[in-house]
Amino acid sequence: MPQNPPPDPHPRTPQLKLPALATDCHAHVFGPFDTFPTRATAYEPALAPFSEYVRMLRTIGCGRAVLVQPGPYGTDHSAMLAALRSGEFPLRGVALYNDALTDAQLEELHHFGVQGARIHIPEVREAEAILPKLPRIAARVRRFGWHLQFYLNADIPDIDRAVLALPVPVVLDHFGRAPAAEGLTSRAFETLLRFAKSDRCWFKLSAPYRISTQPPKFPDVTPLARALVAAAPGRCVWGTDWPHPNSSYIPNDGDLVDMLANWIPDPTLRHKVLVENPAELYGF
Numbered sequence: 264m265p266q267n268p269p270p271d272p273h274p275r276t277p278q279l280k281l282p283a284l285a286t287d288c289h290a291h292v293f294g295p296f297d298t299f300p301t302r303a304t305a306y307e308p309a310l311a312p313f314s315e316y317v318r319m320l321r322t323i324g325c326g327r328a329v330l331v332q333p334g335p336y337g338t339d340h341s342a343m344l345a346a347l348r349s350g351e352f353p354l355r356g357v358a359l360y361n362d363a364l365t366d367a368q369l370e371e372l373h374h375f376g377v378q379g380a381r382i383h384i385p386e387v388r389e390a391e392a393i394l395p396k397l398p399r400i401a402a403r404v405r406r407f408g409w410h411l412q413f414y415l416n417a418d419i420p421d422i423d424r425a426v427l428a429l430p431v432p433v434v435l436d437h438f439g440r441a442p443a444a445e446g447l448t449s450r451a452f453e454t455l456l457r458f459a460k461s462d463r464c465w466f467k468l469s470a471p472y473r474i475s476t477q478p479p480k481f482p483d484v485t486p487l488a489r490a491l492v493a494a495a496p497g498r499c500v501w502g503t504d505w506p507h508p509n510s511s512y513i514p515n516d517g518d519l520v521d522m523l524a525n526w527i528p529d530p531t532l533r534h535k536v537l538v539e540n541p542a543e544l545y546g547f
Contacts, residue, residue, distance in 0.1 A: 266306075266307045266309070267306055267307060267308050267309045267506075267508055267509060267510075268309060268511075268513050269309035269310065269311065269506065269513075270309070270311055270315070270319070270505055270506035270507060270513060270516075271513055271514070271515045271516065272315075273515075274318075274319045274322045274323060274515060274516045274517050275322070275515055275517035275518075276322055276323070276324075276517060277323055277324065277517040277518075277520035277521045278521050278524075279520055279521050279523055279524045280324060281323065281324035281325060281520065281537060282533070282534045282537055282538055283326055283538070284326040284327055284538045284542075284547075285324060285325050285326055285327070285537040285538055286325060286326070286327040286328060286329065286500065286501075286537060286538065286541035286542075286545075286547070287320060287323075287325045287327075287328040287329065287501070287502055287503050287505070288328075288329045288467055288469070288500040288501060288502040288541050288544075288545070289329060289331055289436055289467050289469045289470075289502025289503065289504050290316060290328060290329070290330055290331065290502065290503055290504065290505040290506075291308075291311070291330065291331055291332075291333040291504075291505070291506065291508060292311060292312060292313045292316055292330060292342055292343065292346055293308040293309065293310060293311040293312070293333065293335070293336075293342070293506070293508075294310045294311065294312045294342070295310070295312055296310065298342075299336070299341055299342035299345070301335035301336055302335065302336070302337055302339070304334050304335045304337075305334070305509070306334075306335070306508065306509045307335070308333065308335050308506075308508050309506065311505070311506035311508075313342075313345070313346040313349070313351070315506075316328075316346075316505060316506075317351060317352050319503075319505060319516055320352065322516075322517070323503075323516050323517055323519075323520050324520070326353065327352075327353040327354070327355075327541065327547055328352060328353070328354055328355075329354070329355045329356065329357060329378075329502070329541070329545055330343050330346055330347070330354060330355075330356050330357070331356075331357040331359075331381060331412070331436075332356070332357065332358050332359035332381065333359070333508055334359070334383070334509075335508075336359070337359065337361065338358075338359060338361045338363055338364050338368075340356075340358060340359075340368075340372060340377075343356050343358075344356075344371075344372070344375055347375040347376045347377075348375055353547065354376060355376045355377070355378050355545040355546065355547065356372065356375070356376050356377040356378065357377065357378065357379045357380065357381050357412050358372050358377050358379070358380045358381065359380070359381050360380035360381060360382050360400060360404075360411075362396075366403075369403065369404070369407065373407045373409070377409070378408075378409060378410065378544070378545050378546055379404070379409045379410040379411060379412050379434065380400070380404050380409055380410075380411055380412065381411075381412040381413070381414065381436075382397075382400070382411060382412070382413055382414070383413075383414045383415075384413060384414070384415040384416070384419065384422070385414065385415065385416055385440075386416055386419070387419055387420075390415075390419050390422065390425075394425045397411075397425065397426070397429055398428075398429065401429040401430055401431045402430075404431060405430060405431050409431065410431055410432035410433060410434050410465070410544070411426075411429060411431055411432075411433050411434070412433070412434040412435075412436060412467075413426060413433060413434070413435055413436070414436055414437060415435065415439060415440070416439070416440045416451070417435070417439030417440060417441050417451040417452070417454040417455050417458075418440075418441075418449075418450055418451040418454070422454065423454050423457045423458050426458075426464075427458065427461050427463070427464065431463075432463045432464075432465065432544075433458075433463060433464050433465070434464075434465040434466070434467060434544070435455070435458060435464065435465070435466050435467065436467040436469055436470075436502070437467065437469050437470040437473050437474070437504070438455070438466075438468070438469075438470075438471075438473075438474050438484070438487055438488075438491075439451060439452075439454065439455045439458075440473065440474060441454075441455055441474060441487065442474055443471070443474045443475040443477075443481065443483040443484045443487055444475070444476070444483055446483075446486065446487075447486055447487065447490055452487060452490075455491065456490070456494055459491065459494035459495040459498075460494075462498075464495070464498065465495070465498040465499070465500065465540075465544055466491050466495060466498065466499045466500070467499075467500055467501070467502050468488050468491065468492075468499055468500070468501045468502070468526060468536070469501065469502035469503070469504050470502075470504040470507070470510075471484040471519075471522070472507070472510055472512045472514060473504075473510065474487075478512055478514070479514060479515075479518055480518070480522060480525075481522065484522075484526075485522075485525050485526055488526035488527070489526060489527075492526070492527055492532065492536065496532060496535060496536075497535065497540060497543075498540065498544075499536050499540060500536060500537075500540050500541050500544060501523065501536055501537055503516050503519050523537075
């Protein structure tokens, strides 16, 4: 398994001052591994404990955050639950869904602040196996008022029809993996715009390095971010994707904050994306 590089240990204070209660809506924690060991997956994460995440949040100016269960922990949510229980920072959570999760486990996750479940559909092969299961999954999480979050490839044919047919809100992270180099007219991004026409679909403006090869500022992502905010101003949120797992490029999180000045130039709209929208989606 490839060993992930660690997050930048020296996050810089961004030039852009975030509003009070700005929310990082997508991050993960790993370790300490003697307490929270991972299982074999496609990648081996670097140590990125909750204490370091909180230090980074305070440096960049975030007042709230959402932890997303990462793949290397599977459905063992112990590390995320420890953070949620700690009371050290205002948090919500997103579980990683698997049919093995019992109703009692879902109840526990909900009790400690989990607001949704994430499902991975990276390619057509996975879509063929997972899409028929989605109505049953949606029925399980709906009773908690949860949403379903998808890490998906928006280029999968008819993925929007299948996902938007579900009776729960849906969240798409990491720009639906729409390649930034192909701009606003790619098939994947046109699919995202169809998603945006639904009042139940939310977007995470996160991880530009997953869709662009133009670090450190990723200028080709700016038109995509602006177009999504224009299409769904009340349903966009933002996230760092700290500690940037399964990525060969590790940004400084202060740089990610400063991109927001170009992605969302209007301060009122930026406040909506960073504070008001997350409060609605995650129940802060």
